Amino acid sequence: MIFWTLVVDGVVNGAIYALLAIGLVLVFVVTRVILLPQGVYMSFAALTLSQFQRGNVPGTAGLLLALGLAAFVIDLLRSRVTRAWLMRRVASDLALPAIMYALVTWLVPLRPNMAIQIVLTLALITPLGPYLYRLAFQPLEQASVLTLLIASVGVHIALTVLGLVFFGPEGFLANPLSSAHFEAAGIVISGQSAIMVAVSLVIMVLLWLLFDRTLIGKAMRAVAVNRVGARLVGIPISQAGEITFALASFIGAVSGVLIAPVSMVYYDTGFLIGLIGFVAAIIGGMGSYPLAVAGAIFVGLLQSFAAFWNSNYQQVVVFTTLIPILLLRSLRAPAVEEDE
Amino acid sequence: MSAPLLAVDRFSVAYGKVEAVRSVSLEVPAGSVVTVIGANGAGKTTLLNAMMGLLDQAGAISFEGHDLRGTRVEDRVAAGLVLVPERRELFGSLTVEDNLRLGSFRHRRHHQIGAELDKVYALFPRLRERHRQLAGTLSGGERQMLALGRALMSRPRLLMLDEPSLGLAPQIVRESFRIIADLHKSGVSILLIEQNARAALAIADHGYVMEHGEITLQGSAAELAQNPRVVESYLGLGSAR
Numbered sequence: 001m002i003f004w005t006l007v008v009d010g011v012v013n014g015a016i017y018a019l020l021a022i023g024l025v026l027v028f029v030v031t032r033v034i035l036l037p038q039g040v041y042m043s044f045a046a047l048t049l050s051q052f053q054r055g056n057v058p059g060t061a062g063l064l065l066a067l068g069l070a071a072f073v074i075d076l077l078r079s080r081v082t083r084a085w086l087m088r089r090v091a092s093d094l095a096l097p098a099i100m101y102a103l104v105t106w107l108v109p110l111r112p113n114m115a116i117q118i119v120l121t122l123a124l125i126t127p128l129g130p131y132l133y134r135l136a137f138q139p140l141e142q143a144s145v146l147t148l149l150i151a152s153v154g155v156h157i158a159l160t161v162l163g164l165v166f167f168g169p170e171g172f173l174a175n176p177l178s179s180a181h182f183e184a185a186g187i188v189i190s191g192q193s194a195i196m197v198a199v200s201l202v203i204m205v206l207l208w209l210l211f212d213r214t215l216i217g218k219a220m221r222a223v224a225v226n227r228v229g230a231r232l233v234g235i236p237i238s239q240a241g242e243i244t245f246a247l248a249s250f251i252g253a254v255s256g257v258l259i260a261p262v263s264m265v266y267y268d269t270g271f272l273i274g275l276i277g278f279v280a281a282i283i284g285g286m287g288s289y290p291l292a293v294a295g296a297i298f299v300g301l302l303q304s305f306a307a308f309w310n311s312n313y314q315q316v317v318v319f320t321t322l323i324p325i326l327l328l329r330s331l332r333a334p335a336v337e338e339d340e
Numbered sequence: 341m342s343a344p345l346l347a348v349d350r351f352s353v354a355y356g357k358v359e360a361v362r363s364v365s366l367e368v369p370a371g372s373v374v375t376v377i378g379a380n381g382a383g384k385t386t387l388l389n390a391m392m393g394l395l396d397q398a399g400a401i402s403f404e405g406h407d408l409r410g411t412r413v414e415d416r417v418a419a420g421l422v423l424v425p426e427r428r429e430l431f432g433s434l435t436v437e438d439n440l441r442l443g444s445f446r447h448r449r450h451h452q453i454g455a456e457l458d459k460v461y462a463l464f465p466r467l468r469e470r471h472r473q474l475a476g477t478l479s480g481g482e483r484q485m486l487a488l489g490r491a492l493m494s495r496p497r498l499l500m501l502d503e504p505s506l507g508l509a510p511q512i513v514r515e516s517f518r519i520i521a522d523l524h525k526s527g528v529s530i531l532l533i534e535q536n537a538r539a540a541l542a543i544a545d546h547g548y549v550m551e552h553g554e555i556t557l558q559g560s561a562a563e564l565a566q567n568p569r570v571v572e573s574y575l576g577l578g579s580a581r
C-alpha cells in the first residue's frame with residue numbers, strides 16, 4: 001500500500017516537473033535560451049496567489065507595469081515606428097499592465113473567489129515572459145547559446161532579488177484547490193492531487209494540438225529546426241520568440257498555482273524545482289517533449305521513494321542518481337539535432 | 341522596358357572586414373529572366389542572401405519602386421521577393437506537406453491554399469506521393485523539388501534561385517529548367533544563379549558576370565553567350581553548340 005501511495009506522490013510531483021521541463025524545452029528549441037527563470041514564474045505565481053488570498057496586492061502587479069513600460073521604451077528606440085506598431089505596443093505594453101494593475105488593486109481587497117484569484121494570477125504572470133524576452137533576449141537573437149545563458153542567469157538573479165523584495169523571506173501556503181478526497185483501490189487520493197495531474201495532462205494535450213495541428217504551432221517548430229528557412233518563408237522569428245516565452249510563463253504560472261496549496265513556497269523555491277525540471281529536460285536531450293515528460297515522472301518517483309527512505313537525503317539521492325544518467329546522455333546524444 | 345521590378349544600386353556586403361560583394365548594381369525588369377554567372381566564391385550567394393535581407397548590407401535596394409532598405413526578411417517575402425537558397429534550408433523534422441504549407445505562411449488567412457498546394461503537387465507529383473514523409477529523409481533531388489515548391493507557395497513576384505540544378509541528374513536538370521521557363525511564362529520574374537552558364541544564358545533575357553565580388557560584364561544573354569571572355573571562362577572551349 002505504501003508503495004502505491006509513494007507512486008501516486010511521485011506522479012503528482014512528476015507532473016509539475018514535467019510542466020517545467022516542457023516549458024524549458026519549448027523555449028530552448030525555439031529561441032536557444034536555457035530559461036533558468038522558468039522556476040521563478042512558478043514561485044511568483046504561487047506567492048501572488050497566496051497574497052491575493054490574504055487580501056494583499058502583490059509586488060508582481062507593479063513589476064508588470066514596470067516591465068511593460070521598459071519593453072515599450074526599448075522597442076520604441078529600436079523599431080521602425082508605424083501606426084500599427086504603436087497601436088499594438090500601446091495595447092500590449094501599456095494598456096494591458098495598467099488594466100491588470102487596476103483590476104488587481106480593485107478586486108483583491110474585495111476577496112474574490114478562488115477562480116477569480118487564479119485567473120488574475122495567470123494574467124499577471126504570463127505577460128512577464130514576453131516582456132523579459134524583448135528586454136533581455138531578443139536583442140541577443142544572433143548570439144551564441146552561452147551568451148544567452150549568461151543573460152538568462154542575469155535575469156534569474158534579478159527576478160530572485162525582486163521576489164525577496166516583493167514577498168519577503170517567509171514561505172506561504174495557499175488554500176487547497178479542492179478539499180475532496182477519494183479512494184481508489186485502497187489508496188486515498190486528494191482532489192488536489194487529481195487536479196494537479198489532470199491540469200498537467202490538459203496542458204500537454206493542448207500543446208500537442210498547437211504544435212501538431214495548427215500552422216502557427218508548425219511555424220514555431222520550423223523556427224526551432226531551421227531559423228534561416230523560417231525567415232525565408234516569412235515567419236517573424238522574434239514574434240515566435242515572444243509567443244514561446246508567453247507559453248513558458250503561462251505554463252510556469254499554472255504550475256505555481258498547482259503547487260501553491262501543497263507546498264510551502266518561498267521566493268526562491270522555484271529555483272530548486274526548476275533545476276529538477278531542467279534535469280528532466282536534459283534527460284530528454286533538451287529536444288524531446290515525451291522524453292522530458294518521462295524524465296520528469298522518473299525524477300518525481302525517485303524523489304518520492306528517496307523521501308520515504310530518508311527525507312534528509314532526498315535531494316542528494318535524486319541528484320546523485322541522475323549524474324550517471326546525464327553523463328550517459330551527454331555521451332550518447334548531441335544536445336539538439338541541427339538541420340543539415 | 342518599364343521601371344524595373346527589382347533594382348539594386350551600389351550594393352556592398354561584408355563578412356567582418358572582408359567585402360564579399362562590392363558596389364554591385366543590378367536590375368531585374370518585370371517579366372524577365374536575369375542570370376548572374378561567376379566562378380566559385382565570386383559572391384553570388386552572398387548577393388542573393390543580402391538582397392533577401394539575411395545579411396547586413398550597404399547600398400540601395402528597391403522592389404516595385406518601394407525602398408527595401410532596413411526592412412526585415414518577412415517584409416520582403418510579403419512583398420513577393422522569394423529565395424530558394426543554395427542550402428535549401430528545409431524543415432527536416434516536418435513533413436513535406438507541412439514544409440509546403442509553411443511556404444504560404446504569409447498568406448495563411450487566404451482560402452486558396454489548398455488549390456495552390458494542388459498546383460505544386462501537379463508540378464512535382466513525386467512530392468504528392470511523399471507528402472507525409474519527413475523532409476529530412478528526402479533524396480537530394482526531391483529536396484530540390486520541395487525547396488522550389490515551398491518557394492512557389494510563397495507566391496513569388498520575383499523568384500531568386502541559387503543554383504537550382506545543384507546535384508541533380510541531367511534529366512532532372514532539363515526538367516527543372518523547363519519548370520523555370522513555365523513559371524516565367526506564368527508571369528513570375530526570375531533571378532537565376534547557375535553553375536551551368538550555358539543553360540542559364542539560354543533561358544535568360546539578360547545576364548551579369550560577377551568576379552571577386554564585382555560585376556565585370558553585363559549584357560543581353562545572347563551577347564554574353566558570344567562574348568569571348570565569357571565563352572572562355574564560363575562556357576568552356578570547344579563546347580560551342
Ligand SMILES: Nc1ncnc2c1ncn2[C@@H]1O[C@H](COP(=O)(O)OP(=O)(O)OP(=O)(O)O)[C@@H](O)[C@H]1O
Pocket residue numbers: 355358360378379380381382383384385386387426
Ligand atoms: N559566412 C561567411 N563568413 C565569411 N566569409 C564568407 C561567408 N560566406 C561566404 N564567405 C566568403 O565570401 C565569398 C563569396 O561567397 P559566396 O558564397 O557568395 O560565393 P558564390 O559566388 O555563391 O560561390 P559558389 O559558386 O561556390 O556558390 C567567398 O570567398 C566565401 O568564402
Ligand SMILES: [Mg+2]
Pocket residue numbers: 384385386426502
Ligand atoms: Mg553560391
